[in-house]
Amino acid sequence: MTALEPIAVDKPQAGNFKSDLKPIWCAGCGDYGVVTAITRALAAIGRPAHEIAFISGIGCSSRIPGYTTAYGFNTVHGRALPIAQGIKLANPELLVLVASGDGDGFSIGGGHVAHVIRRNIDLTYIVMDNQIYGLTKGQLSPTSQRGRKTATSNFGSLEEPVNPLLYVMGYGASFVAQGTPADMPGLARIIEEGIRFPGFAFINIQSPCVTYGEEDQQLKAQKVRMRSLESIGHDPADRAGATERAREYGTRLYTGILYRNPNPPRTYGQGVIERQQSLQKLAAPRHEILNRFLPGH
Amino acid sequence: MTALEPIAVDKPQAGNFKSDLKPIWCAGCGDYGVVTAITRALAAIGRPAHEIAFISGIGCSSRIPGYTTAYGFNTVHGRALPIAQGIKLANPELLVLVASGDGDGFSIGGGHVAHVIRRNIDLTYIVMDNQIYGLTKGQLSPTSQRGRKTATSNFGSLEEPVNPLLYVMGYGASFVAQGTPADMPGLARIIEEGIRFPGFAFINIQSPCVTYGEEDQQLKAQKVRMRSLESIGHDPADRAGATERAREYGTRLYTGILYRNPNPPRTYGQGVIERQQSLQKLAAPRHEILNRFLPGH
Amino acid sequence: MSQDLIIGIAGAGGDGVVSAGESLITAAALEGYHGIMTKSFGSQIRGGEASCRVRLATEPVFNPNGPLDVAVALNWEDFRRFGSELPVESATIVIYDSNTGVAPDKLPLDGVTPRVVFSVPITEMAQQHAGTEMAKNVVVIGLLAGWFGIGRESMPAGIRKKFAKKGAAVVEGNARAFQAGLDFAAAHPLSQEHQLAAPHTGRKAKLLTDGNDMCAAAAIFAGCTFFSGYPITPSTEIMQFLDREIWKYGGTVLQAEDEIAGIGAVVGASFAGKKALTATSGPGMSLKTEMLGLASIAELPLVCVNVQRGGPSTGMPTKAEQADLFQAAFSAHGDCLRPILAPMSVGDMFGAIVDAFNLAEEFQTPVIVLSDQEISQRKETVEPIDTSAFRLVERKRPTEGDLAQYARFKLTESGISPISHPGMIGGNYLASGIEHNELGRPTASGAMHARMNEKRFRKFNPLQNRRDLFLVEGDPDAPVGLVSWGSVAGVAREALRLARAEGLQVKLLVPKLLYPVAEPVYRDFFASVRCGLFIEQSYQGQLYRLVRMFVDLPALVEPFARSGSNPFQPVEVLERLRKLAPPLHGNGDRHPAEKVAD
Amino acid sequence: MSQDLIIGIAGAGGDGVVSAGESLITAAALEGYHGIMTKSFGSQIRGGEASCRVRLATEPVFNPNGPLDVAVALNWEDFRRFGSELPVESATIVIYDSNTGVAPDKLPLDGVTPRVVFSVPITEMAQQHAGTEMAKNVVVIGLLAGWFGIGRESMPAGIRKKFAKKGAAVVEGNARAFQAGLDFAAAHPLSQEHQLAAPHTGRKAKLLTDGNDMCAAAAIFAGCTFFSGYPITPSTEIMQFLDREIWKYGGTVLQAEDEIAGIGAVVGASFAGKKALTATSGPGMSLKTEMLGLASIAELPLVCVNVQRGGPSTGMPTKAEQADLFQAAFSAHGDCLRPILAPMSVGDMFGAIVDAFNLAEEFQTPVIVLSDQEISQRKETVEPIDTSAFRLVERKRPTEGDLAQYARFKLTESGISPISHPGMIGGNYLASGIEHNELGRPTASGAMHARMNEKRFRKFNPLQNRRDLFLVEGDPDAPVGLVSWGSVAGVAREALRLARAEGLQVKLLVPKLLYPVAEPVYRDFFASVRCGLFIEQSYQGQLYRLVRMFVDLPALVEPFARSGSNPFQPVEVLERLRKLAPPLHGNGDRHPAEKVAD
C-alpha cells in the first residue's frame, strides 16, 4: 500500500480516487470541481486506481493527475496526447485519461488533436478551458475572445479564437461533450460517459480561472448562462445538429453530450490487436531473427 | 542583375518567374505543372520578382521556390507557415507565397494551420497534395486513404485521412480552393485569385506523384474524375455549401473556388498597422527608453 | 552608520510584502542608494506565502544573498516557510507583528536568539490609522524608514501617487499609517549605527528595473522591431513589455502558438531584413533547436534570450540555475556555432542585448543570451546609462557591384557575405537549410560542404579577441583565479572584494561572451594562475567543462559548482579562497593549494 | 590470386547498377567472402545517375573506401558524375559498354591511363541474349563472375529466383545474358592473379544486411515491442522493417505526426512498462530534445537511434557525417546525462542496439545510438552471431517490500530506484518533468533538487568501467594512439593494419560508449601515448573536444577531422601515421611527432 493508493473497499468511492496531495490552485479555481467530477466518474466506473493512467501536459489544469490516486504523469507542455497514445497502445488494458488546458491543448498541443482523433485511439480527453493561461499568470489563450486584453494583448487580441468543439467535430470525433463545474452532477456524468465510450472521447470543460479569468466566465455567471443540450432537445446522434451547436461555442454555453456516434467506429487499438493476432503465427523465435539475413533466405 | 533575376520586360511573362535551376523532380511529377501555374499567375499579377517571397518547408513539393525567380526560402519540414508569417508581418509590402506538401502541411506542420487562419495573415498557401511522402520515398501521408499500403503501412493504414478542405473551412478560412495540373488554366486562375484575395488563401492542389502515387491519382485519371465547382453551379459565397463539398474530399475531385468570403474580414496585418499608427505618437526616442526606469517616472 | 543593509520581509499572500519591498527600493533608488530586491513565493499560484529581500547599500552591490540584517515577520508561519532563504542570525534585528502572540524571547527561530527584537502591533496600527489591515505593509515601511533612515522624505509622495486612484480617504489613511510607523520607531529608538549612511556615489537617482524589462528596453534601443515568442516563466515579461511598447516604434509582437512558431516567425522577420528577437526558458529552448540550426546555415541574424530556470525538463520554473549553457552551445545537430552572451546583472543586461544584436547582425548568426531567473526578476538599481556610447551594427548589405553578380553565400575572406532581403532589386536568392553553393543553390558536393562549413566557422574568428566582452578584476598576477558568469558572478565579485580586503592575492574573470571560447583571453588570465575555481550554479559545472574543451587549464583549477536553487554566499567563496590563496604579502614558497589537491 | 577487390559500377538510373552490386555481394556472402557495398545516387528523386561500390575480400574488411580495382561504366557521362567517389587509377581494370563509342585508349578519365581496358558490347549482348536492354546489368555480373571468379555457381540460381515471378521466358533470357558475360570473359582472359582467392574464414555463408535492417532486427531480439517515429532519410528503413515484423511479436509501430509525437509515444510506452524505440536523423533529433529531458528526469528507459547525415539543418540528407555527437550529449536543457553508443559497422549494430536497450533498462534512462548514413545503408557481410551470448536486462521492478511504502524515486545507494508501471497494484505514483521528491511529488526545495540531480548522475558511475564497450587494437605500449568511432573507425582499423604491417608502433581505441566519457579507459589508453589522432568525420572533431572536457590528453594528440561527405581513406591515415609513429624497432630517441607539432 503506497501513500497514493486508496484503502481497498468493496465499492470504490470518489474519495478513493483523491490523493492527499494539496492542490496549488487558487481558492475558488474551477479545477477543484473538475477533479471532484473525475473522481466521481471513476468511482462510478469502478476500475481500481492502479489500472488507470492519467496523463497531462503543463498548466494549472495539468496538475490534476497528482490529485488523484491513479498512475499519473504530468508531462511537458502540449504533449499529453502523444504520450497517452503510447501508453494506450503499449497496454490496451489500461483506462487512459488525458487532461489539458486550453493553451496546452489547442495552442502548443493543437497539432496532435486531429491525429489522435483520426486514429480513434480509446482515450478520454478532458480540456479545462478557462480562456486564459493560468499557470503563467494571465496571457492570451487560443480560446480568448477577439479584442480581449491580457498581459500579452495589452491593446486587445487581433485573432479569432479557436473553437475546440467545432475543430474536433471537423476532425471526425465520435464523442464530443461540454461541461462545467457549475453543474457538478452533469459534469461527472459526461465524464463517466466519455470513459465508457468505446473510442476517443473529447470533453471540453468551462473551468473558470478566478484569478485571471473574465467575470462572465465565473461559475456564478455560468450558472445563469448554461443550457443543457438535453433541455433544448438536442439529439447526440445528430452530427449535423451537433456541428451547428458547436458553432455557437463562445456565444452560448451548452452542457452535455454534443455528439455521440451511435455506431462507434473501430478503434486503432482494435486494428492493432487483430493485426497482431493474425501475424503472430508468422513470428520466427526472437533469437532466430538474424537468420533472415542469410543470403537466399 | 543576378542569375536568378528575370530580364526586365514591360509586361512580365510566366517565363520571367522561372529560374534556370533544374528541378530534381521525377519525369512526369505533377509539381512541374504547379510551378508553371504559379509562374503564370505571377505574370498575371505583375509584381516584380524581388517583391515576392516564396517560402516552403521540406519535401519534393517544397523544392518549388528555387524554381522561381522570387526570393525563395526552402526552410525546414513543417514550418513554412510560421516563417512566412514573420516575413509578412515584418514587411507587409511583400507578396508572400507559401508552398507545402500533404505531409509537410498536415502532419508535422498541421498545428500551425489553425493559427495562421484565425489570425488571417495575408498569405497564399499552396499545398501539393499527393497523398504520399514523395521525398522520403513512399511512406504513409495524412491524406493517404484508410487501408492504403505503403512502405510504413505494409498491412494497410489504420487511420482515417485528414480532410484538408474541411479542416481549413472549420478553422474559418476565407478563401479555399482546389486545383490540379490536369487543368492548367484553371489552376493558374485559382492561384491568381488566391493571391489577389485580401487575406489568407488556401489552395489544395492534387499534384500526382508518379513514382509512389496510386494509379487513380495520376493526371490521366484526374482528367476523367475532376469536376469544376463552377460547372455544378456551386456558389463560392455559400459557406454551408462549401463545407458540404469539402466533406467529399477523397471521394470527389472538385476543382475551383470552394469558398470566398464575400466580405473579407480584417487581416491581422491591418490590425497591426492601425495599432502602430495610433501608438506611434507615444514613442519616446529610442535612446531615451531607459528613462522609464527612473523611479517615479 | 551602516553601509549595507539586508532586509527580509515575509507574510501571507495578501499582506503586501512585495509591495513594501518595492516601495523601499524605489525610495532608495531615488535617493541614490544602490540596491537589489528579490522576491519569493510559495508554490500556490496565488494566495500562498510571500517574501522579499531588499539589499540597500552606499556602494555598488552585486548580489542579494547573505544573512539578514533586518527580518520582518508579519506572521511566523509564513516567515518560517522560507527557511534558508531568510537566514536570521543573532545580529539580525527582528521586527514582527505583536498579534502573532509570540513573546520576544520565544521567537520560533531554531537555535538563534536575536539580540534586538521589536514586537510591533502592526495590524493594530494599520486598523487604527488607515481603518484596514491592508495598510500593514505601509506601517512596515514607516517603521523601516524610521529606524534605518531610508525614504523618510520620498515615501509619503510615493504613497500619495500609488493610492491616488483610490481616493483621498485611502491616501490619507495610508499616509497616517506610514507616519504611525515612523512615530513608533522614534518612540523605540535604535542605536544610530544602524542608520544607512549617505550613498557614496551621490544623491543622484538611479534607474530601477528588473532583467526582463531591461532586456526588452535594450532590444528596442538596439532597433529590434519584431518579437515573437510563447509565454513561459520566467521570461514572459519580456514579451509583455514589448507588447506594451514595440508598436510605438513601428514594431510587432506576435504571440505564437508554440516556441517553434515563435522562433520561426523571427527567422522569417530576419529574412525580411528586420532585427528580431525571441525569448523563452529551458523547455522552450529545447523546442527551438531545429530553427537555430536553420538560422545558422541560412546565416540569418536573430537574438534568442533564454531566461534559465531549474532543469532538466519542467524542473523548477521559479528557481534560478545556470545549467542551459551546454544546450546553448550544442543543441543543434551538425557542425555549427552560435555566439552565447550572458549578462551578470540587470544593469549588464542592457549591454548584453545590444551586443547580442550587434553580433547577430555583424556575423549573420543567431545569438543566444543566457539570462537567469534571478537576473530576470530581481529589481536592481542601475547607474544611468549613456546610450550614446553604444554603437549599433547593421548587417552588411550588398553593394551595387555585389548585386551585379549576386552570390548570397560568397566565400569571402572574412567569411561574411553581403546579405540582401526581399524587396531589394537584384538581390533575389534562394535561402535554405540544405547545404548550398555560393549562389544558394542546393549542393551534394562534399567539397562545397567543407568550404561552407569552414566559412561558417571562420567568420567568428574575430570573437577570439573581443576582450571588451570579458571583465577582469583583482590582482593581475594573482596565483589564484576565479571564473564565474551570470548572476553568480555577482557573488564572485563580492567574494573577491572580501578576499582582497583580507589581503589575499586573487583575481576574477567574468566572461560575458561564453561561446565561442575566446582562447587567448583564458590563456592570458591563467598565465599567472596556479589554482582556482569556476563558480557556477549547475550540477555539472558547465562553463568549466566548456572551457576545458579548448583551453588547457592549470591542474588545480576546479569547479565549485552545485545545482540551482542553492544560492552561493560570498562568505563561502571567501572560505574556499582562504584555503587556496596565499596572503598578498606572504612568501608564497609553499603554495597552500598543493595541499588542498591531494 | 587477389585477396581484396573493389569494384565500382555506374550507369543511368534504369540500368540496374545497384541490383548488379547486390547480386555480386549476395553471391560473395553465400560463398563465405567478406564484403561491403555502398551505393550513391544523383540528386534526382528517381531516374538520375546511380552507382555502387562493392568490396569483396578473403578476410574481414572494415571500410568500403579506396581506389577501384575494377571500374564498370555503362556510360561515361554518368560514371564521371560520381567523380572522386569512383577513383580510377592506372592499375584499375576498366570495363565499359562499347556502345558509348569511346576508344579504349581515349577514355574520358582526367590524367589517368588504365593499363587494362575492356570495351564490351554490353547493350548489344543484353539485346541479343535476353531480348532487352534491361538485362545489361546481368551481362555485367556475368562478366565479373567470369573474370574474378565470384558467384559462378550461385548466381544462376539467384537469377532464377529473382525473375521467377516474371515468367520462364524472362528467367531464361537473363540466364543466357549471364552466360554471355561468362563467355565473353572466358574469350578475353584476364591473368589469374585477379581471381579472388578462397575466403580465409571458410566457405560458410555470412549474413548480409545493412545497418538499418540490423538495427530493427536487433531491437526485436532485445524485446522491443513498441516503435514510434516519423520518416526521415536515412533512418526510415528502421521503421519500415519494424512495420513488417514487429506485429508478429505482439508489438506496435505508430507512424507519428512528427518527431515530437514519435518520441512522446515512446515515452508513454516506456511509462506503461514496455521496451520502446524511436529512430530519426538530425532534424528529427532536434525536435526530440524536450522529450529526452523529460525521459531523463522521469527516469524512463527508451532507445533513440540517430542515423546521422550531413548537417547543420537539412544539410546533406544522403551523405554521412559524424557531427551530431555534441547534440546527442548536450541538447536537452538543465543538467542531465544520457548514455550514447555508436556502432562501427553493420555487424556491430546488433550489439550496440542490444547494449542500448540493456543500458536503458538498467539505468532507467534514454540511450542514444549514433549510427550514420553509411552504416545505415551499406550492405555488409556479417559473421553469424551467437545470440545466446547476449544477456537481456530488464528494469528493476519494486519488490513487495518496496511496494509496502513505495517511493518511485527512492534515493538508493546505486541511484537506481525500483520502477513500477500502470497495472501494478500498489505501484501507483506521479511521474513528472517537474523536480520531485522520492515519492514523485513536485518540490521547490533546492536541497531536494540537489539530491535528485546527484542521484541522476551517480547512477551512471558503473559506466566508467564498462571496458567491454571499447575496442582496443594494436601494440599496447605504442607511443602513437588513434581514436576513432562510428563508420570512420573502420578506416582507422584498416589504417592500423597497414601501419603495423609497415612496422609502426601504433594502437587504436574505438569507443562504442561515447558518453559519459569513461575516464579510466582513456587514461589507460593514453598512458603510453605521446602523440596521436582523433579521426572523425566532423568539422569540429567532436569526440576530441568531448573527451578533452574530462581527460587531460597528451599535448600532441590532435583531431584529424573534416566535414562529412569527404570520406577518409586508410592510406591517408597511414601517411599521417608515418609522420607520427616510430618504427616498431626504431631506437625511438627523438620522437618525430615533436617535430610535427612545432
Ligand SMILES: Cc1ncc(C[n+]2csc(CCOP(=O)(O)OP(=O)(O)O)c2C)c(N)n1
Ligand atoms: C514548452 C513550454 N512552453 C511554455 C511553458 C510555460 N507554460 C506552462 S503552462 C502554460 C499555459 C497554461 O495555460 P493553459 O494550458 O490554458 O492551462 P491553465 O494554466 O490555464 O490551466 C505555459 C505557456 C512550458 N512549461 N513549456
Ligand SMILES: Cc1ncc(C[n+]2csc(CCOP(=O)(O)OP(=O)(O)O)c2C)c(N)n1
Ligand atoms: C524534421 C524533419 N522530419 C522529417 C524529415 C524528412 N522528410 C522530408 S520531406 C518529408 C515528407 C514529404 O512528404 P510531403 O510533405 O507530402 O511532400 P512531397 O515530397 O510528397 O511533395 C519528410 C518526412 C525532415 N526533413 N525533417
Ligand code: SF4
Ligand atoms: S490561476 Fe486560474 S486556473 Fe490557475 S489555479 Fe488560479 S484560478 Fe485556477
Ligand code: SF4
Ligand atoms: S517522388 Fe513523387 S512527388 Fe517526388 S518528384 Fe517524384 S513524382 Fe514528384
Ligand SMILES: [Mg+2]
Ligand atoms: Mg487555460
Ligand SMILES: [Mg+2]
Ligand atoms: Mg506528399
